[in-house]
Amino acid sequence: MSEELSEHEAIPQAEYSEDGVDLTLIRWMLSLTPAERLQVLQRHVNAILELRRLNGG
Numbered sequence: 001m002s003e004e005l006s007e008h009e010a011i012p013q014a015e016y017s018e019d020g021v022d023l024t025l026i027r028w029m030l031s032l033t034p035a036e037r038l039q040v041l042q043r044h045v046n047a048i049l050e051l052r053r054l055n056g057g
Contacts, residue, residue, distance in 0.1 A: 015024050029037060 013023065013027075015022065017023055029040070032040065
C-alpha cells in the first residue's frame with residue numbers, strides 16, 4: 001500500500017547548506033512576490049542608511 005504525504009507532512013528540508021548558507025532565509029524570500037521582496041530589501045537599505053547617518057558616516 002502506497003502512502004502519500006499530506007501537505008503538512010512534507011519531507012523536512014535542511015536549514016543550512018553544506019557550506020553554511022541559511023536556506024530558510026532563501027526559501028522565505030522566494031515565498032514573497034517580487035514587490036514584497038523589493039519592500040523588504042528597501043527597508044533594509046533604509047535601516048542601513050539611518051545607522052550610517054546616526055554614526056556620522
